[in-house]
Amino acid sequence: MDTAGLVARTLRGDPRAVARAISLVENAAPELGELMAGLAPRTGRARLVGLTGPPGVGKSTSTSALVTALRERGDRVGVLAVDPSSPFTGGALLGDRVRMQDHATDTGVFIRSMASRGHLGGLSWATPHALRVLDAAGFDVVLVETVGVGQAEVDIARHADTTVVLCAPGMGDGVQVAKAGVLEVADLFVVNKADHDGAHATVRELRQMVSQADRGAAEWRPPIVSTVAASGTGIEELVERLDEHHTHLRDSGELGRRRHVRAREEIEAIVLHALRERVADVHGHAALDTLADEVASGEGDPYSAAGTLLAALER
Amino acid sequence: MDTAGLVARTLRGDPRAVARAISLVENAAPELGELMAGLAPRTGRARLVGLTGPPGVGKSTSTSALVTALRERGDRVGVLAVDPSSPFTGGALLGDRVRMQDHATDTGVFIRSMASRGHLGGLSWATPHALRVLDAAGFDVVLVETVGVGQAEVDIARHADTTVVLCAPGMGDGVQVAKAGVLEVADLFVVNKADHDGAHATVRELRQMVSQADRGAAEWRPPIVSTVAASGTGIEELVERLDEHHTHLRDSGELGRRRHVRAREEIEAIVLHALRERVADVHGHAALDTLADEVASGEGDPYSAAGTLLAALER
Structure with missing residues (x-):
């Protein structure tokens, strides 16, 4: 299939084309530029909802319940499960995917797991690119699920319009959420397993933290x-709150602001990648490594090294 | 003072020159390139030790106790207290600086607080640049202290050779540390306030986590x-462990690897900054914003936008 054909089929929402397009993203294929240009006019419509939280909190179950609820009202739903394998851990396990099988025969649902390797310090550009594909493919809501380990739970807020942080009762989860700095990026908290002991305490703790962090009446x-995702309890309310947040984002102009920042970072990531490639073309693949070694050893300074890279673009 | 004079005085360790140089870093002054080039030949000698942990854990007290212990054996010590004000919180408070007054008259100690504004998603390039200044000024050990809020506690590992994570008894701190993904970046844990109730439990919890995360006999x-920083208890052992880790880094080649990655990121941050400036020169200051808006709205795609930026370099 040529890229133009792939674009056309992706825009029609053909699941095999969507899967293929995301594979091109994962492999950083040379066709990416043409693919993204073809998809761009149809982007910006999907609502991007990030879900994060510590392992065992019920993210997969919650995602699945949310898919069911959104499907009931006719939304087409894309799910991107991002595995934030870091250079440190070499692979974190995502939650149980089994429940997702509930939606296996539903053509209005597209589910994809994606490894997010790439540069130190966060999810790579693969995530925003994959979200672009799902957006252009006409999904009304795209859920991005990531396991909450440090950086990743903060990073997901950079890719989503709305960030949902999941907690569960016990184990000082509330305290953990506050300390990990997740409070600042959460647009909505879910206390899942609300039928377990300690759920009320967790809600109370979260409520207190949210009220302390309150930044004035005008803000969200x-x-x-509270949910029991396994039985669907509370999911309807979750959908309502998500709708409210989306309305807030749109009416306050915050949606545009968040998407602007996101686009800017995406552009700059591509520029930096292109820059690395060009430097490799001009100076050989070891050039940046050599420069970095020189700077690390004190033989060179970072500004002169940057100048060398920039000069490579001006040939 | 001209830049050459500032370089010469900074290299002699003149505290006023060092302070001035760090101010140039904070203000992204145009002289930065010349300053960094002048300092480069004398960098790469200091041991960079990062200290992080949640508020109230005793970071300032621990830093001060560490300074005292390092001074006793004759090390010159620089301290950089980084305030990871984020675009989200608009300013996090650093710990109590009062105890640092103990060292106010010691010319072998230089202490500086620095706001780390800058780009979304982490400490800005200001931190590595300021560390370069202190390194070149001849400090044997440079302590970088940051309050542990989410991203910042992981990011500090990108700037330091050795990352120390501080905990205190109670409040499920151990669990918090594991969940926040800090475990992967910690080279050394300190349980401060070890005379408080629950200290043993915290140590036990940490030990279990460390052993579960163990990545083979060859690795660190x-x-x-355990410390009581306020009375100096355990600080001697902390210094010994820091020395051991430094030896491990050097012998295993990991020190070079970490410094290489750091230099590379520093170079690329400068390139990206230069790129933004040049695009502004060619297309006006709103150019990148305009491109980002076009991409966000679907009028443009990120690859074409990146192409426009790159073309600006090739004029």
Whole structure:
């Protein structure tokens, strides 16, 4: 299939084309530029909802329940499960995918796991690119699920319009959420397993933290929704709160601001990648490594090294 | 003072010159290139030790106790306290600086607080640049202290040779540390306030986590040091462990690897900054914003936008 054909089929929402397009993203294929240019006019419509939280909190179950609820009202739903394998851990396990099988025969649902390797310090550009594909393919809502390990749970807020942070009762989760700095990026909290002991305490703790972090009446104050995702309890309320947040984002202009920042970072990531490639073309693949070694050893300074890279572009 | 004079005085360790040089870094002054080039030949000698942990854990007290211990054996010590004000919180408070007054009259100690604004998603390039200044000024050890809020506690590992994570008894700190993904970046744990209730439990919890995360016999296994920083208890052991880790870094080649990655990121940050400036020169200051808006709205795609930026370099 040529790229133009792939674009056309992706825009029609053909699941095999969508899967193929995301594979091109994962492999950083040379056709990416043409693919993204073809998809661009149809992007910006999907609502991007990030879900994060520590392992065992019920992210997969919650995602699945959310898919069911959104499907009931006719939304087409894309799910991107991002594995934030870091250079440190070499691979974190994502939650149980089994429940996702519930949606295996539903053509209005597209589910994809994706490894997010790439540069130190966060999810790579693969995530925003994959979200672009799902957006252009006409999904009304795209859920991005990531396991909450440090950096990743903060990073997901950079890719989503709305960030949902999941907690579960016990184990000082509330305290953990506050300390990990997740409070600042959460637009909505879910206390899942709300039928377990200690759920009320967790809600209370979260409520207190949210009220302390309150930044004035005009701003969004993250609601706290109690759910039992396994039975669907509370999911309807979760959908309502997500709708409210989307309305808030749109009416306040924050949606545009978030998407602007995202686009800017995406552009700059591509520029930096192109730059690395060109330097490799001009100076050989070891050039940047050599420069970095020189700077690390004190033989060179970072500004002169940067000048060398920039000069490579001006040939 | 001209830049050449500032370089010469900084290299002699003149505290006023060092302070001035760091101010140039904070203000992204145009002289930075010349300053960094002048300092480069004398960099790469200091041991960079990062200290992080949640508020209230005793970071300032621990830093001060560490300074005292390092001074006793004759090391010159620089301290950089980084305030990871994020675009989200608009300013996090650093710990109590009062105890640092103990060292106010010691010319072998240089202490500086620095706001780390800058780009979304981490400490800005200001931190590595300021560390370069202190390194070149001849400090044997440079302590970088940051309050542990989410991203910042992981990011500090990108700037330091050795990352020390501080905990205190109670409040499920151990669990918090594991969940926040800090475990992967910690080279050494300190359980401060070890005379408080629950200190043993915290140590036990950490030990279990460290052993579960163990990545084979050949690798460094983060030691756990119990301290009462306010009275100096355990600080001697902390210094010993820091020395051991430094030896490990050097002997295993990991020191060179870490410094290489750091230099590379520093170079690329400068390139990206230069790129933004040049695009502004050619297309006006709103150019990148305009491109980002076009991409966000679907009028443009990120690859074409990146192409426009790159073309600006090739004029």
